[in-house]
Amino acid sequence: MAKYMTEATGVKRFKDQPGYSELTSLVHAWVDNRVDREAPSEDELRTKVQRLAVVVDDLADVAETDLSDFLDAVTRELLTQVNTTQEIGEAVVSADYSPWIKDRWAQESSDWSFWSTYKRLLQVEDRPSKMIRTLEDDVKNILDLAGDPTVEGQWHRQGLVMGDVQSGKTSNFIGLMNMAADAGFGLFIVVGGHTEDLRSQTQERVDDGFIGRRSFDIDARNQSHHQPRGVGKIRKRNQSVISGTTVESDFVAGSDRTQLGDLDSSVTAPVVLVVKKNSRILEKVAAWLKTAAGGGTLSTPLMFIDDESDYASVNTNKVDQAEATAVNRAIRSILDRSERTSYIGFTATPFANVLINPDAEGDLFPHHFVYSLYAPSNYLGVQTYFSDETRDKYARNDLKDAESTFPFRHKSTHVVSEIPKSLERAIDTFIIACAVTDLDSGTRAPRSMLVNVSRYREVQSQVHRLVEEHLSAVVSVIRNMTPESIEGAGGSALVQRLRNRWSTEYSTLKYTWSDIARVLPDAVESIETELVNGDTAKQRAQSAEVRSRSQNDSGRRFIAVGGAILSRGLTLDGLVVSYFYQRTQLSDTLLQMGRWFGYRDAYKDLVRIWLPLEVMDWFLFTADALAEIRRDVSVMRQAHLTPREFGLKIQKHPEALKVTAANKMRHADKATVDLSFDRQSVETTTAAIDQASTSSNRSALRDLLSACEGEVGDAGLPASRQLVGAASHVAYSRIGRLAVEDFFGSFVPGSGDANFARNSEGASFVSEYVRSMDPDLGEYWDVAVMSGQGSTVEVHPEIKKISATRRNKASKVDASRPYIEFAQRRLASGDNLYDIARNLDNGSVVRWNERLAARSSTQSVRSGLATGVNVKLGESDVCAVIDRPILMIYIIESNPPSTDLRPDRAYIEAEDSVIGLKLTFPALRKSDGSVREGNKKTQYVVNRVWMQESGLAKEDRVQGVVGDDE
Known part of the structure; x- marks a missing residue:
């Protein structure tokens, strides 16, 4: 390891070297200005670092050997930063969205100095340049959706921003x-x-990133200090932000900080309040704002940021207005205090938010936008820690002894007399991790451990005392030993135990036990324990203030023992070891308990998590459910839908795990959705009618038919073409799957169709299923262009005549991309499928005759059993018979206007080439021909919009389940 990385040599850490900041800024500027925007290779980066170092004055007198070590360390640090990638988020917006930020940003007169300063702070803190660029794009997009504060008049916008736990939502x-x-x-x-x-933690972050000075220095007792921090150290001119709260104090209406007079006329700087999610506090803020507005409403634009907006903000009472929950009512009262307001909820677990009733007047449903943030490539999430490929590295499930010490179901009076051996192993691992950190970083970098085993304060206190006693015993032994005695093979049982921890967890790293022994006494000396719950809040706040004032807060090592406070929002600096023995039946609560998620670039190899295997699987299930919500948001965006127009569903755990608290789901219901289309038919329930979409679909159909004709004309292929039925449907048999996949890649569906709507990658639920089908099952398709009773249309030069299909009562839906909605959400005639499948010999003769005989027997028809002339099978029978999937294509026109007088009727002419589809899939079969069961049906918790869009809601009740036979 280079000198600059080793504290024992007496040489300072490389980041403290004069010239580090200037050199890294130059490198980042070079990376940002690369024409190809690609991350440089290690060799390119190393060469550029060496060349730029020549122009940095502070490095001119550094000895050549030390400079080489320094540049090597800088290169490795920058390599991680420049190779970190992050995608820009996706938004779903309301129909009244009016973009404005792009024009404002381009105006030379616009002053973006607050943002520029914050951006510079992130650069100084070595935030990867690509992450900063993405953050800027995300922030611009969200602000664009939040509303233009210069627009006069009364307006109000509500939105939701979804991110990952510990992923940077606060930034x-x-x-x-x-x-x-x-x-x-x-x-x-x-x-x-x-x-x-x-609240205090958030206030500190706001102090750093927005206010620019320590907010407790704003208190009347500390007016003389005004100590700058964060952006305050960077601002080049006098920019002030007025804070009505401090790290020490929540909102107090009568304090000096809140005596601001008329906010509209006397305050010229931005005003910020960081408050608890407490109804009494929020009600006081609302009353204060009313007074500040002279009893009326403010004209000052108000931005309300609701962190963890799924917690307590949602109205959980049964009566929407009169009995809204106190916090919900107080938030809405604050929003009423300004003519121009923007409410933005931030959360990593949006389960409760998407289940709000969108029709409840005045509630906090994200009517105007939903924005989905994406975590950068260096984010460590559920899949990183718990997937099959990585769980052995990070997760430890040896907690069998924990149940007897603190059972999942225990009371507040439960007595804990000793800590289990598994917790001892976790503490020992933390001690070794601190030693490795001292060897690795060259300074006493912060490290922490989490112990979360009970929701009761009394039990937490007992566990804290026992952990403190255990740690004290370890420290007292190690303190009195020399590195040589620690290293020796004949050490005490404690030393052997620690050595076993090193061997089990970290011996594959670059340090030997001799290296660990050398720094172990210093490493254990600084470790503290801290009880983190409501009983210790004041004491911990005072201690934190003392550390902040004395600048001794850096490099702190401690074991945090707690429960609820450790379960949502609280960030533990340098968290490397977690011991988690809790069980919650709520998905949103569970995921928020994972404080180990986030960024661990400098020490991710040290992270270890003790938790039950069952709970680990719950984390994985919850992460999958959240990923599905994100995919739905992507589909919404691609389909140009608004939050009010698209139904959202949340997968329900098959066993005990619940989506969220029952009182947050009072506007939700349950539905069963089939994750597989085998033995089912699916058809478009809407159709695109805008010119761009219909033109694209016309081209896609022409290309598909050209491919079909090409295969029919190739003697070496099994494809054939024939006319079917009295209507002369044009039917192709045994067409290669690639032609069908290409068609789906170009076909533009109508909005509001969950099965066919595209996601961000251009795929839909149906197209993904088609692409993932077993090749033996989906190698050949039957494709039919259906002919109806309407006008004659030309779809391909080789096909002389096709008549359009007339649809009764097709309704037009005006949206950013208009579409029609078929009556009863049905497109095809019931006989069409039978005619196509039977005439194309799709399915074995044995299965056809068996089904015909069974249906004939049921109908008591004894004639024509051999041929089935007088009997037609229903859809479920045909699905069980066929061997090949079938694609049926309909050219849609509407009845003449005179026959449909509804105000929302759609008049579609045949030449408009509006296209609808019906797909039917065979059963999955084993080699012996027997049916192989596909994916099981999955139960979802769904919001009201989903029920309405799926055709299941009638008088607020689910009438059936998706996927059932008719």
Whole structure:
């Protein structure tokens, strides 16, 4: 390891070397300005670092050997940063969305100095340049959706921003505040958590990223200090932000900080309040704003940022208005205090938010936008820790002894007399991780451990005392030993235990036991324990203030023992070891308990998590459910739908795990959705009618038919063509699957169709199923262009005549991309499928005759059993008979206007080439021909819009389940 990385040599850490900041800034500028925008290779980066170092004055007198070590360390640090990637988020917006930020950003007169300063702070903190660029794009997009604060008159917007646990949502909303202040928002209210710990933590982040000074210095007792921090150290001119709250104190209406007079006329700087999610506090803020507005409403644009908006903000009472929950009612009262308001909820677990009734007047449903943030490539999430490929590295499930010590079901009076051996192993691992950190970083970098085993404060206190006693015993032994005695093979049982931990967990790293022994006494000396719950909040706040004032907060090592406060929002700096023995039946609560998620670039190889195998699987299930919500949002965006127009569903765990608290799901219901289409038919329920879509679909159909004709003309292929039925449907048999896949790649569906709507990658639920089908099952398709009773249309030069299909009562839906909705959400005639399948010999003769005989017997028809002339099978029978999937294509026209007088009727002429589809899939079969069961049906919790769009809702009741036979 280079000198600059080793504290024992007495040489300072490489980041403290004068010239580090200038050199890295130059390198980042070079990376940002690369024409190809690609990340440089290690060799390219190393060469550029060496060349740029020559122009940095502070490095001119550094000895050649030390400079080489320094540049090597800088290169490795930058390599991680420049190779980190992050996708820009996706938005679903309301129909009244009016973009404005792009034009404002381009104006030379626009001043974006708040944002520029915050961006510079992120650069100084070595945030990867690509992450900063993505953050800027995300913040601009969210601000664009939040509304233009310069627009006069009364307006109100509500939106939701979804991210991952510990993924940087706070950085995002602080960036949003800076850019919004530049744009003209003058008042910011940030709900920073439901406990004082979380609020204070959020206030510190706002101090750093927006206010620019320590907020407790703003207190009347400390007026002389005004200590700059964060952006305050970077601002080149006098920019001020007024804070009505501090790290020490929540909102107090009568304090000096909140005596601001008329906010509309006397305040010229942005005002920010960081408050708890507490109804009494929020009600006081609402009353204060009313007074500040002279009893009326403010004209100052207000941005309300609701962190963890799924917690307590949702109205969970049965009566929407009169008995809304106190927090929900207080938030809405605050929003009423300004003519121009933007409410933006941030959460990693949006289950409760998407289940809000969108029709409930005044509630906090994200009517105007939903924005989905994407985590960068260096984010460590559920899949990183718990997938089959990585769980052995990070996860430890040896907790069988934990149940007897703190059972899953215990009471507040439960007595804990000793800690289990599994917790001892976790603590020992933390001690070794601290030693490795000292060897690795060259300074006492912060490290922490989490112990979460009970929701009761009394039990937490007992566990904390026992952990403290255990740690004290370890420290007392190690403190009195020399590195040589620790290294020796004949050490005490404690030393042997620690050595076993090193051997089990970290011996594959570059340090030997001799290296660990050398630093172990210093490593254990600084470790503390801390009880983190409501009983210790004041004591911990005072201790944190002392550390902050004395600048001794860096490099802290501690074991945090707690429960609820450790379960949502609280960030533990340098968290490397977690011991988690909790069980919750709520998916959103469970995921928020994972404080180990986030960024661990410098020490991800040290991270270890003790938790039950069952709970680990629950984490994976919950992460999959959230990923599905994100995919739905992507589908919504591609289909140009609004949050009110698209139904959202959340997968329900088959056993005990619930989506969220029952009172947050009172506007939800349950439906069963089939994840496989085998033995089923699926058809488009809507059709695109805008010119661009119909033109694309016309081309896609022509290309498909050209491919079919080409295969028919190739003697070496099994394809054939024939006319079927009295209507002369044009039917192709045994067409290669690639032609069908290509068609789906170009086909543009109508909006509002969950099965066919595209996601961000251009795929749909149906097209993904087609692509993933067993090649033996989906190698050949039957394709039919259906002829109806309407006007004659030309679809391909080789096909002389096709008549359009007339649809009764097709309704036009006006949206950003208009579409029609078929009556009863049905497209095809019931006999069409039978005619195509039977005439193309799709399915074995044995299965056809068996089904015909069974259906004839049921109908008591004894004639024609051998041929089935007088009997036609239903759809479920045909699905069980066929061997090849079938694609049926309909050219749609509407009845003449005179026959349909409804105001929302759609008049579609045949030449408009509006296309609908019906697909039918065979059963999955084993080699012996017997049916192989596909994916099991999955139960979802669904919101009201989903029930309406799926055709299942009638008088607010689910009438059936998706996937059942008719």
